Amino acid sequence: MKPCRLHAALLWCSLPLALNAQTPTIQDCLGAIPICQQIYTEALAPVGDGNIHDEIQGTCMDGELNIIWYTFTVNQTGDFGFVLTPNNPDDDYDWALFDITHASCEDLPDDPSLVVSCNAAGGTGCHGPTGATGDTNFDIQGAGCFTFPPNQSFGWSPFNDLVPVVAGNTYVLAVSNWTGSPFGYTIDFGLSTGIGILDEEPPLLELVAPSDPCGGDLLLLQFNENIQCASISAANFELLGPGGPYLLTLESDLCDVGASYGKDFHLRIEPPLTQSGAYQLNLLSNGLDEVLDLCDNAAEPQALLFDLLLPPTLDVDLGPDLSLCEGETLTLDASTPGADDYSWSNGSTAPSILVNGEGTYSVTVSNVCFSDSDEIVITFGNEPPPLELGDSLLLCSGESLTLDASLSSAIAYSWNDGLATPTRTITQEGTYAVTVTTPCGETSDAVWVGVLSPPEPPPFDGSSAPICPGEEVLLDASQPQVQYLWDDGSTNPTRLITQPGTYAVTLTNPCGTLSGQAEFLGPPPLTVEWNVDTVLCPGESLLLRPLVSDPDARLLWPDLSEGPEFLAPGPGRYLLRVSNKCEALDLTLEIPECPQCSIYAPNAFSPDGDGINDRFELYTNCTPEFLHLQVFDRWGSLVFESKSGEGWDGTVQGRKAQEGVYVWRAEILFPAGIQPPRQLLKGDVLLLR
Secondary structure: OOOOOOEOOEOOOOOOOOOOOOOOOOOOHHHOEEOOOOEEEEOOOOOOOOOOOOOOOOOOOOOOOOEEEEEEEOOOOEEEOEEEEEOOOOOOEEEEEEEOOOOOHHHOOOOHHHEEEEEOOOOOOOOOOEEEOOOOOOOEEOEOOOOOOOOOOEOOOOEEOOEEEOOOOEEEEEEEEOOOOOOOEEEEOHHHOOOOOOOOOOOOEEEEEEEEOOEEEEEEEEEEEEEEHHHOOHHHEEEEOOOOOOEEEEEOOOHHHOOOEEEEEEEEEEEEEOOOEEEEEEEOOOOOOOOEEOOOOEOOOEEEEEEEOOOOOOOOOOOOOEEEEOOOOEEEEOOOOOOOEEEEOOOOOOOEEEEOOOEEEEEEEEOOOOEEEEEEEEEEEOOOOOOOOOOOEEEEOOOOEEEEOOOOOOOEEEEOOOOOOOEEEEOOOEEEEEEEEEOOEEEEEEEEEEEEOOOOOOOOOOEEEEOOOOOOEEEEOOOOOOEEEEOOOOOOOEEEEOOOEEEEEEEEEOOEEEEEEEEEEOOOOOOEEOOOOOOEOOOOOEEEOOEEOOOOOEEEOOOOOEOOOEEEOOOEEEEEEEEOOOOEEEEEEEEOEOOEOOEEOOOEEOOOOOOOOOOEOOEEOOOOOEEEEEEEOOOOOEEEEEOEOOOEOOEEOOEEOOOEEEEEEEEEEOOOOOEOOEEEEEEEEEEOO
């Protein structure tokens, strides 16, 4: 049996199972020696035909006498040639070259077309060296010598023509020691220079694909050349994709029965692939655990992508068991998205069947990966089928729902508002009733539909207010058909607040969820600042308007009036009570009486230098801000003037003034708060000498 090779057009196939449980040796095709150098020397020729027998039939050779196998893959199209030289020139060696690019070692006995060149010539003149050298133009030569032209049974020369080979193809060479001597031989592949049979390229992982289009637990791997079984393990791979991480186990039909190499491997996956998507298989290389071809070339790191596209899973539903009226028929429809095949219990393969009798009807729907089944029991009777509109229904405001009174056997529909359709759309609250006429009679049902609005914000939402020590505030979020959840976990519609803080509640009903909150602040201290820094003189008044920290505070004045200001009629003590919802302050304001200033002007002075009454000046018990004094003689002439409060010393321009009566005039200004603030005075004074 030929192996199933993986390529772009064939994603799922099975590799051949080994037919022999014996471990292959170099005397078996599966244990063939890879050609990794130009010259091979076999000092002692083995005997026998290895562990796998009857591998060669229908060729020019006489079976598998004392055989050794070689294998190679061509890198460049050209001519293959070699020379085999026995160590004993009288020995007779036969050989055959097979192309197993699209086959396997197990196919050699059954497919003679795999032979591309064969030489079994022997006897006098044909012993000794043999090979494909181009010395003749023959590809097949049988036993003996000097038969011209040669054929599969008779030979002419120990040398065949060079063998045309194709890049990428794999070949095996069987060398048989017909003589059976133990002396061995040397085989030289130098004639094949230029076609690259000496492998120096790293192996490549050509293809990765699930073994099953439905995923499963097996990945098929194929390299572009044979890989040493001892060099490869699950540790050389990493699978990435949906449903991972994945645990991998490496399997090989050939390596697992003792072969030295193989191109095709399996990765057992745990868990199995069950999801559609893109997957990536990484071939790892860490410089230690390397994947090696037959010539010890190490594979380089690779990443191969593959997609797994699973068909949809199937869910077939024939509906509930039904009771039909006598004579009524019913179409059972099993149409299911993604289903490819239908199998009914009555043998039908259509998506639907027509039912006109009692019984249990079952169907299985399937596609390449999945299947599903369902069944329905059909009975017949004289009663109309029951009608179920459902229990009481709740509808959110702004939404709609459809009431469905459909019956397969219905003849007519009659709703309580006159509609005659099997279904109707509901947007308003009310009771909806329908009567359905069937061949078995009438059946009715009714349902109440309520309309509910989403929760509304509680009345305190967004508010911010002070709360006084010892005060209690009740937050009420009550609404019909609403559930409550406060931030402290309580579920009552109300909550008693006694401390400052932020309090939140979530309101929920079938139509929505809404949250609200209120903030309560600790009261700031109540403070009062007076704008009074003055005195009042008798007859004066002052408008009192204190600065209060709480603009809503209550101000109670001495006359029991209330308001932000009060007119004080004069100096004195004034009582004020300032209060708000949390605090009260009793305050006292003293408004002093303004000082009274008196002025004394002497009526005579004697500037004689005795230190007594030497100057004329005005005397006051207050300190004036300005004092302007003028003195005139009897003729009205100004004899003295001072604006600094200095008195007259009785001289005029440095000379003593004459005795007599003089007239004076004065203007005096006092500081604010002193009455009177300005005085104009005049009089006369007697100057004595």
